[in-house]
Amino acid sequence: MAAVDLATHPGHLARRLQQAHYLLWNTMVSEEITSPQFAVLNALVAEPGLDQRTVGERVGLDRSTIAEVISRLGRRGLLDKVRDPQDGRRFLLRLTEDGVRTHRKLTVRTARMNQVFLAPLSPAEQTVFFELIQRVADAAEGLRNPAEPLAAQG
Amino acid sequence: MAAVDLATHPGHLARRLQQAHYLLWNTMVSEEITSPQFAVLNALVAEPGLDQRTVGERVGLDRSTIAEVISRLGRRGLLDKVRDPQDGRRFLLRLTEDGVRTHRKLTVRTARMNQVFLAPLSPAEQTVFFELIQRVADAAEGLRNPAEPLAAQG
DNA sequence: GCGGATTAATCAGAGTACTGACTATTTCGG
């Protein structure tokens, strides 16, 4: 009997947390626009004219995934994609009016959903919740991209 | 400028946390066996002979996903699947020797990985981290399956 | 013991997410 308790495995908890969120999003926010899609809309509201790669960086999606998400949003007429005249490798992204409207509508619903989602925690606990998750995620992302070249190691 | 700060959105944080975990798992634990696959192996070490649906329940995966995960583990010879003679709808699952060996090996590596992943938090913070995530996830899952029929509600 | 409801599993379809290989374009050293 060498089984472990998955409740002490942060990866397992992270997955369960995300699943629970996905479910609530589906019922309280939108069945069409997903959470990552909303994140992309949001990034383009904040900084219109970003290129695809940078949007991915802002919302934490790799080049392949961001390409698919953007292609879906484009098909639904929520954003436009034009070649950068200054750099023919880039596509510049900008929300359509419909995209802006959709973002506005979902922003309200998302706020409501977050309240329900976090309701089991007191305001003080919510602050801790955000802070701890962020610290763990930031640190792990840091392991990925070693900013400074490491010195010799055995 | 109506953009929101995604750092205050638990869904976004959950996704980032999971991605960070995925990455670390890949480098520190296994490139072949994924974290959900390990969860299935673990469930079958704890309770050999479970059926597919129950395994899904234990690890938090729906019927479709668990079917695919199990089919992959079966293809790799890590588990066996036999019809329940008592109930012809069910498949009973049991790890092969190779499956048990793999679980044992990954258990060690997973423990190491969890230490690295949680290193940014003090032991006290780690406890809080687990507790808060679990409470939020449990509550959201509870919204999904109303255990007892609710009384009248306005 | 027949027939409808329930339950276990599969299948089709959509979306997210990664890696590795490739193409197109730009940048920069000589």
Place this chain on the structure above:
DNA sequence: CCGAAATAGTCAGTACTCTGATTAATCCGC
């Protein structure tokens, strides 16, 4: 200015994740 390196984006392949529809087997009321 030419060619190598770097960069943006695409494509193929794999895996996870959900929903809704379908199939097969069991359960249960009569």
